[in-house]
Amino acid sequence: MNIIKKTLSAILGFALVYTVSGHYDLSAKADDTTTLVTEYSDLWSGNITVKAGTAVKWYVNVPEGTEPKGCGATVKIPDLGFGTDTNNKDEGHITLVQGENFIYEFTPETERDILFTCRMGSSCHHNYIHVTADGTYKTAKPSDATNISAERNGSNVTVSFTAPQSPNGAKITGYKVTATDESGKRKKLTINESPAVFEGLEADQSYTFNVITLATSGDSAGDNEFVLSKAANKTENVTTEANGSDNAVTISATTASSTSTATSTTTASVKRQRSPQTGVADVGTTGSVIDISALILLFTSRSKRKNI
Secondary structure (H helix, E strand, C coil), X not given: CEEEEEEEECCCCCEEEXXXXXXXXXXECCCCEEEEEEEHHHCCCCCEEEECCCEEEEEEEECCCCCCCCHHHEEEEHHHCECCCCCCCCCCCEECCCEEEEEEEECCCCCEEEEEECCCCCCCCEEEEEEXXXXXXXXXXXXXXXXXXXEEECCEEEEEEECCCCCCCCCEEEEEEEEECCCCCEEEEXXXXXXXXXXXXXXXXXXXXXXXXXXXCEECCCCCCEEECCCCEEEEEEEEEECCCCEEEEEEEEEECCCCCEEEEEEEEEECCECCCCCCECCCCCCCEECHHHHHXXXXXXXXXXXX
């Protein structure tokens, strides 16, 4: 647990220090500037709060023995003009190292939530500095989305869900939807509303989908999930009539049951039927299975016969 330290400088040059429990370190100096020190472990999930109208110098402390890695070891503040809310590794940001890292100095005049992110923007690591009237923040985190469902359409999967209510005093900013295959490989989408459409998913893989609600008060627990089974193949028969019902052609296609799109081999068979004009059986191969090229030759031959 972090500690809040309030230091009041006296005229005679001594200081009186008060210590209380909290989520961050806060030191008020003689020039009325507040030093806000956030522990690295709390950077992306902790409650970080300052008082409106107070000058702030913000630091992130990385303890000895901890090696910051990846984009989570970078910080920028789009809401204060330090970087933008985009995935841009070349624009301004702070790369954290062990020790106290100075991030930014600012004076928040009004109550609001200040977005800060890693170098990849809010679609990746992000959190908020809460500016309140008294320097405290107790707004609840959002609930998970409910009624998650998923539907395949070829290699695309559409994930739908019911959004929760916004917590009192907070705003829902989006949803992070994750698709995890059988091997643990994940794909993520950040969206503003339902549904989310994943492209290029494998038909022979089952996927577990998870939806996290993103809000200015934090992220939901993400305890919801929906499992979409791998696409099971089935055979569908389609009967069509050609050339005035002289022949009925049955085409059987192996398809993925959840896609309605043909995904495998296709065969065709010609059924022997009697002509409605003569009552004489048409020429054909009863019960035999032919490939598509043979079916085309059959239609071509019949067309030539009718034109003679």
